[in-house]
Amino acid sequence: MARMTHSDVEAEVEIRRYRPGDAADAAALRRICVRTGYNGGDARGHYRDPGVLPALFATPYAELAPELVFVADEGDGPIGYIVGAADTRAFYRAFRATWLPRVRDRFPELAGATDMDGELRGLLHAPERMIDAEVVREHPAHLHIDLLPRGQRRGLGTRLMTAYLDALRERGVPGVHLGMNPANTAAHAFYTRLGFVTLREPTEEAQVLYLGLRL
Structure with missing residues (x-):
């Protein structure tokens, strides 16, 4: 029997568009978001209700902008996605x-809460806080990308990003940005390899590093 090579394995993972109305795809987005939502690891046990993560960073994209949602499907369902x-x-x-x-x-605001739950629910109820006026001026698009551990270090992040960026270019979008935890050095290195540059450094008020790419 012929031995499978790394490229053979990669060829079995399809980068495809999200299927609106498909319950399995919708559930996969929620599951992946939770399993990667705590500094890249499983968020279960770290939040009052970890469902706030996909309610903020995954499902609304599938509902409001499904044409810009792509998944990495290993054959038995998605193991990663990009939304934006x-x-x-x-x-x-x-x-x-x-x-x-x-x-x-389901996710009421938590008055006075300053922990992660309080912050995320605050963003959910005041989504405009996620808009940086200077950043969106030249980089109006944004994205979120997540891969389960078994999908990482296999080139799938680059393939997902390529599909998404190509879709933005087809729409004539001039630039895209993302916000990330500055402590996530592996993710920073990944985005840098793709050509993203720093748009705004973290501040005391907002520990978010903004990166951007002109298209």
Whole structure:
């Protein structure tokens, strides 16, 4: 029997568009987001309800911008995804108008809470806080990308990113940005290899590193 090579294994993973209305795809996005939502690791046990993570960073994209959602499918379902929006301001307007009413009761704000739960729920109820006016001026699109551990270090992140960036270019989008934890040096190195540059350093008020790429 012929021995399978690394390239043979990679060829078995399909990068495809998300399937709106497909319950399995929707569940996979939620699961992957939770399993990678705590500094790249499993968020279960670290939040009152880890479902706030996909409610903020995954499912609204599948609902509001499914044409820009791509998944890495190993054959038995997605093991990673990339989501985003071509126009950040328009996306968060739609988020507030049509998505927030669907989830606000499950994830009420936590008055006075300064932990991760409090911060995430605060963002959910005030999504405009995720807009940096200077950043979106020349980089109006944004993205989130996550891969389960078994999908990492296999070139799938680059393939997902390529599919997403090509879709943005087809729409004439001039630039894309992302916000990341500055302590995640592996992710920073990945984005740098793809050509992303620093747009805004973290501040005392917001420990977020903004990176961007002109398209």
